[in-house]
Every structure is written in structure tokens, then in C-alpha cells.
Amino acid sequence: LLEYNKYKWYHFLQKVVCVVLSYRRVYRWFLFVHTVSYILGVGGYVLLVLTFFQVNLLFLLPTKVSVDLSLLALFYGLYYGVIARDFAEVCTNKLAAQISVSYVMYF
Numbered sequence: 001l002l003e004y005n006k007y008k009w010y011h012f013l014q015k016v017v018c019v020v021l022s023y024r025r026v027y028r029w030f031l032f033v034h035t036v037s038y039i040l041g042v043g044g045y046v047l048l049v050l051t052f053f054q055v056n057l058l059f060l061l062p063t064k065v066s067v068d069l070s071l072l073a074l075f076y077g078l079y080y081g082v083i084a085r086d087f088a089e090v091c092t093n094k095l096a097a098q099i100s101v102s103y104v105m106y107f
Contacts, residue, residue: 023091030084030087030088033080034085037084040073040080041073041076042077044070044075045070047070048071048074050066
């Protein structure tokens, strides 16, 4: 995953003639990472709630393993979701700078 992410960053930072295709590939990758991290986070949360209601015992899964797995999935989903969002924001700023559009973030 990290090697492919490095490839996408290298591909994004290149000065190529066909920039539209390059940006499309980069944003498609970040959309994929965002979707996977969202599913991972929601899945971890659902598994944690089901563990609190002891549904894990129906699948013969010990409570400790179920809690560990759900927390791991939840926090990996949150971590990669935030990192992908930050990387996509950097890519957006770089794209705006390359096409000479001022981008101001308002809070």
C-alpha cells in the first residue's frame, strides 16, 4: 500500500503534458483509499457495538479477540481516512497552483 502510494505521489508531482489523466488517476486512488477507510471504520464500529451486545459469542469468537479486532479496524480506518484526506488536500492545492487558480480555504 505504501509503495503504491509513493508511486501515486511520484506520478502526481511529475510535470507531464497529459495532466488531466494524471490528476484523474491520483484522485481516483484517493477516492478508493477514502472509501476503504470509511468501510473499515464503520465495520470496526459495528463490530465493537455487536461485541458489547455479545453477538460475537454466536460466531464462537472470544470477546477479547473481537474487541481487539474491532478497535484495530476502527482506528486504522480513522487514521487512513484522515491521512488520505490531508494528501488529497495537498494535491488539490498543487493542482490549483499549476493551473493558476487561487485557492483559499475558509473556516
